[in-house]
Amino acid sequence: MKETSKEIQEQKQYIQKIKDIIKNENKTYSILTMGCQQNENDSEKICGMIEEMGYIKAENQNDVDLAVVNTCCIRENAEERLFGKLGELKHLKEEKGIIIAIGGCMMQEEHITKKIKQSYPFVDMLFGTHTLHKFPEDLYKVLDEKRKLIDIIDIDGKVYEGLPIKRDSNVKASVTIMSGCNNFCSYCIVPYVRGRERSRMPKDIIEEIQQIAKQGYKEITLLGQNVNSYLRVEREKNIEFEEYKGINSFATLLREINKIEGIERIRFISPHPKDFTDDVIDAIAECEKVCKLVHLPLQSGSTNVLNAMNRKYTKEQYLNLVEKMKAKIPNLTLSTDIIVGFAGETEQDFEDTLDVVKKVEFEQVYMFIYSRRIGTPGDKMENQIPEEIKHERFNRLKELVESQISKNNQKYIGTIQKVLVEGKSKNNEKMLTGRTDSNKVVIFEGNSNLKDKIIDLKIVSEHMWYLKGEVDG
Numbered sequence: 001m002k003e004t005s006k007e008i009q010e011q012k013q014y015i016q017k018i019k020d021i022i023k024n025e026n027k028t029y030s031i032l033t034m035g036c037q038q039n040e041n042d043s044e045k046i047c048g049m050i051e052e053m054g055y056i057k058a059e060n061q062n063d064v065d066l067a068v069v070n071t072c073c074i075r076e077n078a079e080e081r082l083f084g085k086l087g088e089l090k091h092l093k094e095e096k097g098i099i100i101a102i103g104g105c106m107m108q109e110e111h112i113t114k115k116i117k118q119s120y121p122f123v124d125m126l127f128g129t130h131t132l133h134k135f136p137e138d139l140y141k142v143l144d145e146k147r148k149l150i151d152i153i154d155i156d157g158k159v160y161e162g163l164p165i166k167r168d169s170n171v172k173a174s175v176t177i178m179s180g181c182n183n184f185c186s187y188c189i190v191p192y193v194r195g196r197e198r199s200r201m202p203k204d205i206i207e208e209i210q211q212i213a214k215q216g217y218k219e220i221t222l223l224g225q226n227v228n229s230y231l232r233v234e235r236e237k238n239i240e241f242e243e244y245k246g247i248n249s250f251a252t253l254l255r256e257i258n259k260i261e262g263i264e265r266i267r268f269i270s271p272h273p274k275d276f277t278d279d280v281i282d283a284i285a286e287c288e289k290v291c292k293l294v295h296l297p298l299q300s301g302s303t304n305v306l307n308a309m310n311r312k313y314t315k316e317q318y319l320n321l322v323e324k325m326k327a328k329i330p331n332l333t334l335s336t337d338i339i340v341g342f343a344g345e346t347e348q349d350f351e352d353t354l355d356v357v358k359k360v361e362f363e364q365v366y367m368f369i370y371s372r373r374i375g376t377p378g379d380k381m382e383n384q385i386p387e388e389i390k391h392e393r394f395n396r397l398k399e400l401v402e403s404q405i406s407k408n409n410q411k412y413i414g415t416i417q418k419v420l421v422e423g424k425s426k427n428n429e430k431m432l433t434g435r436t437d438s439n440k441v442v443i444f445e446g447n448s449n450l451k452d453k454i455i456d457l458k459i460v461s462e463h464m465w466y467l468k469g470e471v472d473g
């Protein structure tokens with residue numbers, strides 16, 4: 001048996017021990033997930049473990065026995081959110097003696113854990129990104145030995161298979177294919193808190209997706225900080241890995257998943273433009289289930305800024321890549337991430353970003369104001385941009401993006417779109433909501449038994465962030 005499977009077996013014994021402690025007591029839990037889709041996927045695994053212990057997800061957040069927060073530290077505002085939440089939890093701790101466990105990326109930052117130990121001593125358990133699989137053992141020690149526990153390591157965690165998982169949706173599933181990042185973009189904290197790139201083995205991924213398909217899931221999103229370098233480290237360093245059905249790269253992985261019966265849509269985030277090789281472009285073009293919306297993070301349209309960011313491509317290379325992809329992949333649309341106000345960004349640099357946005361006409365743009373992260377090279381750069389200029393540029397970018405999106409939305413009106421129905425709309429109970437292949441939200445009136453189905457909808461109007469549709473015929 002692999003060493004990692006032995007470790008998971010051990011954790012399953014701890015799950016059983018906790019089950020014996022809390023049995024028949026109707027114990028409840030809550031979880032607050034603060035980060036990206038990988039963080040959400042980690043939360044699904046935490047929920048999987050907790051529910052196997054016998055805890056039930058609480059209806060009321062203020063009445064729980066176990067409160068878990070899964071943190072993110074990509075931008076500064078996450079810190080304010082965590083400390084705000086800890087303030088709230090303090091009352092629950094005092095009133096009801098609940099157990100508080102904080103995990104995730106922020107726990108890999110020493111200045112944060114120090115602050116929690118000093119200012120929030122009532123927290124019972126801290127766990128990091130490399131010790132997630134030990135959640136049962138750590139919680140058991142807190143419950144049984146009634147002691148505070150900190151379980152954070154700063155080495156690259158291993159790849160663990162076979163953790164229970166409680167997925168948020170019945171129709172869309174996320175599947176992590178790799179963890180960590182080797183790119184060290186100079187603004188970014190992820191390589192420091194998630195460690196180096198490690199890929200899951202092809203067989204484990206394919207078997208997970210086959211099982212998901214059997215359970216009725218129709219859409220899967222492959223997750224990784226740099227998905228198109230899947231198995232790259234292994235290939236480059238000649239590290240032996242178990243090949244399965246000819247899978248030895250991201251492109252071959254896509255092609256194999258495309259064959260899995262029951263799966264109708266395949267998405268992935270995030271690829272890195274510098275690694276977008278032709279075999280991946282061909283696989284997207286040729287695999288009918290791979291959605292023709294590709295997320296291609298730009299970060300900046302200025303070659304100078306891209307250089308300072310350590311992104312390893314120029315404005316022209318990005319635009320050429322987009323041209324090549326559009327030529328090879330019929331009906332391709334793109335979404336992107338942009339950071340405004342990175343150190344040293346001049347007005348001319350910013351205008352280069354606007355220029356790329358005008359040229360590419362993205363389907364969706366996720367815009368961020370640069371946030372200095374302790375420990376990254378960007379934080380030490382001297383030419384930081386004043387906050388008011390960052391905000392002013394952000395607003396100009398937002399205006400351009402919004403005008404493009406409402407123009408772009410017009411192309412949908414009168415068309416028939418295949419929509420995967422997700423359920424009731426959060427904002428309007430009487431309406432259903434779903435998404436097109438290009439990930440646009442569509443709201444429509446319909447029978448609730450349409451949930452989880454892919455149906456044809458006629459698009460009748462656009463409302464910037466969503467479209468309105470009607471059941472066709």
Ligand code: SAH
Pocket residue numbers: 074075187188189190224225226270271272297299337338339368369370371372373
């Ligand atoms: N691995 C992914 C991104 C993960 S973080 C990728 O390379 O695309 C998601 C997004 O957050 C990034 O694309 C970037 O736009 C933004 N981001 C990362 N660090 C940031 C920072 N310090 N300030 C503002 N935005 C940041």
Ligand code: SF4
Pocket residue numbers: 181182183184185188189190191225226272
């Ligand atoms: Fe961060 Fe860059 Fe890695 Fe993405 S590729 S996680 S932005 S360092």
Ligand code: F3S
Pocket residue numbers: 034035036037038039071072073074105106189190193194
């Ligand atoms: Fe945040 Fe960690 Fe994701 S820092 S964006 S939760 S990888």
